[in-house]
Amino acid sequence: MYPLFFRLFFRRMDPEAAHRLAVGWIRLVAGVPVLRTFVAAYLAPRFKELRTEALGLRMHGPVGLAAGFDKNAVAIDGLAMLGFDHVEIGTVTAQGQPGNPPRRLFRLVADRALINRMGFNNDGSAAVAARLAARRAVFRTTVGVNIGKTKTVPEAEAAADYVTSTERLAAHADYLVVNVSSPNTPGLRNLQATDALRPLLTAVRAAADRAVPDRRVPLLVKIAPDLADEDVDAVADLAVDLGLDGIIATNTTVSRDGLRSPQALTAETGGLSGAPLKERSLEVLRRLYARVGDRITLVGVGGVEDAEDAWQRILAGATLVQGYSAFIYRGPLWMRSVHKGLAARLAASPYATLADAVGAESRKVPA
Numbered sequence: 001m002y003p004l005f006f007r008l009f010f011r012r013m014d015p016e017a018a019h020r021l022a023v024g025w026i027r028l029v030a031g032v033p034v035l036r037t038f039v040a041a042y043l044a045p046r047f048k049e050l051r052t053e054a055l056g057l058r059m060h061g062p063v064g065l066a067a068g069f070d071k072n073a074v075a076i077d078g079l080a081m082l083g084f085d086h087v088e089i090g091t092v093t094a095q096g097q098p099g100n101p102p103r104r105l106f107r108l109v110a111d112r113a114l115i116n117r118m119g120f121n122n123d124g125s126a127a128v129a130a131r132l133a134a135r136r137a138v139f140r141t142t143v144g145v146n147i148g149k150t151k152t153v154p155e156a157e158a159a160a161d162y163v164t165s166t167e168r169l170a171a172h173a174d175y176l177v178v179n180v181s182s183p184n185t186p187g188l189r190n191l192q193a194t195d196a197l198r199p200l201l202t203a204v205r206a207a208a209d210r211a212v213p214d215r216r217v218p219l220l221v222k223i224a225p226d227l228a229d230e231d232v233d234a235v236a237d238l239a240v241d242l243g244l245d246g247i248i249a250t251n252t253t254v255s256r257d258g259l260r261s262p263q264a265l266t267a268e269t270g271g272l273s274g275a276p277l278k279e280r281s282l283e284v285l286r287r288l289y290a291r292v293g294d295r296i297t298l299v300g301v302g303g304v305e306d307a308e309d310a311w312q313r314i315l316a317g318a319t320l321v322q323g324y325s326a327f328i329y330r331g332p333l334w335m336r337s338v339h340k341g342l343a344a345r346l347a348a349s350p351y352a353t354l355a356d357a358v359g360a361e362s363r364k365v366p367a
């Protein structure tokens with residue numbers, strides 16, 4: 001039914017307007033107690049066997065919503081109601097900013113993909129921190145907070161900008177993500193070079209420890225699929241060296257290879273997400289797992305469209321999996337089908353628990 005609805009309704013609308021409308025509905029339904037209980041019972045059935053422990057946190061399952069959908073932390077309960085096992089809010093920057101001028105979000109329907117150049121439009125770390133502090137959680141869910149650099153802050157002062165966000169937000173974060181991989185903030189991805197990344201992550205770690213002395217807030221870094229393989233290895237080694245808790249692989253890509261959509265669309269600048277990203281994201285994940293094994297929690301994201309994709313990420317080494325574009329294309333029943341499919345795959349597999357399946361493909365002895 002959603003595909004029909006998408007074709008008749010959302011597809012004809014400007015993608016950003018559709019996004020605002022969807023968020024409005026999600027918030028509306030989650031605001032009515034009887035309704036949200038009913039909806040959550042149907043859309044977010046809990047499977048005991050999918051319970052996941054990661055980053056020192058207990059979660060209902062391994063699959064969450066990737067950053068960028070709820071940049072300002074306005075719909076966390078509504079998203080938990082739809083079944084997401086964790087919700088990563090943000091990217092939040094130290095100062096609020098409008099992002100790039102519209103239009104800045106494009107649907108490539110023939111490719112089951114999106115291109116966005118939103119440019120970190122968000123209310124800023126002070127406003128988002130206040131919102132998170134005031135939140136009275138209705139549904140228990142894990143909340144990740146993804147932080148990035150304010151556009152007007154020069155690259156040389158990036159660390160101080162991330163530190164400001166950390167000081168304001170760490171106390172409200174189940175885990176914290178340093179995003180250095182969006183293609184839409186000029187120069188941001190240069191921070192992935194280990195010379196820049198080491199002092200940045202060290203400063204953020206120290207700021208989180210100062211801001212939240214009674215709890216070690218897990219710290220992750222989110223990387224781009226466009227890194228060269230050697231650079232993926234370098235980030236992996238750095239993460240181990242710094243005692244980082246996790247790596248999120250991957251953000252959107254600037255590549256436009258193999259697309260079928262009209263050239264007018266594929267020529268739009270920005271980050272490409274969805275199905276065309278699947279192969280490279282999985283490849284980066286495999287590479288990371290080969291390098292770090294289970295010393296660091298890996299989060300697989302990029303082109304995860306269904307339960308099979310989520311299962312493949314887990315077998316490749318991801319303890320957690322995220323999606324964004326598939327949620328846009330598949331709608332509110334998406335997580336329900338992912339959970340059911342994952343539970344079925346686990347039951348049919350030789351693994352007793354989901355944790356046993358993590359990285360299992362690399363342990364397979366060739367016949």
Ligand SMILES: Cc1cc2nc3c(=O)[nH]c(=O)nc-3n(C[C@H](O)[C@H](O)[C@H](O)COP(=O)(O)O)c2cc1C
Pocket residue numbers: 066067068069071090091105114116118120146179182222250251252273274275277301302303304322323324325326
């Ligand atoms: C419209 C849009 C906005 C996004 N904004 C952010 C963001 O603010 N921060 C971030 O780390 N990733 C952002 N992303 C990237 C997603 O979190 C995710 O890494 C990427 O879309 C790949 O996953 P997918 O193929 O399931 O969409 C955004 C993606 C989209 C489509």
